[in-house]
Amino acid sequence: MRKLFVKTENYKRFTSAVNAVEQRGAAEAGMLLVHGEPGFGKTQVVSRWAAEVGAVHLRANVDWTPRYFLVELHKALGIEAQGRAEEMFQSALKVITASNLPLVIDEAEFTLHNKAQVLEKVRDFSDRAEVTVILVGMERIQSSISKHKQISGRIAQVVEFKAAPLADVAQACELLSEVAIAPDLVSEVHRLSGGRMREVLNIIAAVERVAKLNGHERVGLEHVQGVPLSHDWRTRTPLTAKPGKGKGEGR
CATH class of the missing domain: 1.10.8 (Helicase, Ruva Protein; domain 3)
Structure with missing residues (x-):
């Protein structure tokens, strides 16, 4: 099989939504939510886009805590993870702000544990650095995030991946x-x-x-x-x- 990328309808709708977020009026509304059933190509499409634009791409784990997230973020940024959580946040924020790197979180359901503490930390980066943040999850993630008003209010676009025509x-x-x-x-x-x-x-x-x-x-x-x-x-x-x-x- 040839190693090519197929620009599907889901890909086109996703990139259109990214452009809309990047051209937003409210700086704090910098989040894009991608959701859908398994197998519809969410991870493949978002991974391809992340590689093309140089986005920071993380896959959340079931046992993520805010500090665990910060450690993984530092690894992705290529900087040393050391110090207290606030010091780690500031060092990562400095790099993300300076480079204007978008942030992608796949398996984003795992950021909602313990009153969405990890996703609140992601929101902090979105607010402070004013970068595009893309959350990728399963079909029920939208209703789960809607329970957290401080976060759902930051989501400017929602893309549901559907069955390919x-x-x-x-x-x-x-x-x-x-x-x-x-x-x-x-x-x-x-x-x-x-x-x-x-x-x-x-x-x-x-x-x-x-x-x-x-x-x-x-x-x-x-x-x-x-x-x-x-x-x-x-x-x-x-x-x-x-x-x-x-x-x-x-x-």
Whole structure:
């Protein structure tokens, strides 16, 4: 599979929201919340953006405390973590302010423990440095954050990642697959994946294996009948292509 990045509809909506936050009127409203079900590409899209702009990218842990967060932040900034918590905050703030680095927190649910102490510390950086802060979490994180008015009032944009449309899946198949995938099979990839880009990538890899095994340069629906292309984790059963399916029909 080719190592390329597919600019999906979710990516376009995310970057549009980032631009809106960066052009905000109220300096303190510098947060962007990204949420959605697993597999819709949140981490991949945000990680790509963070790498492109040089953002500080952290993945929250279940046992994060404010000090633990500050230690991880110092590591990401490439500075030594030492002193009391307030001294660590000031040293990190100095670097972030001087470089105007955006801050990305993935698995942001873990910042909400103990009355959102860690997220309050993140808010402090947003307020003091006036940098863009992106919080990435699961579908329920918006309602959880709404309970903390001091934080939710800082969120200028919310982006919900949704299932990829057929056009996104077709683009992924064209750009990423090292073998040609026929339109009928593209539609089946869309159906089997449920629009989850993570599954789309797995299915493309499975199609490539079928092509390599059988010497196909172009793979259509007829070539993968009965071949497990994906896996339903809920029922623990393999998912196979079915004739006559496509055009985004339900699983």
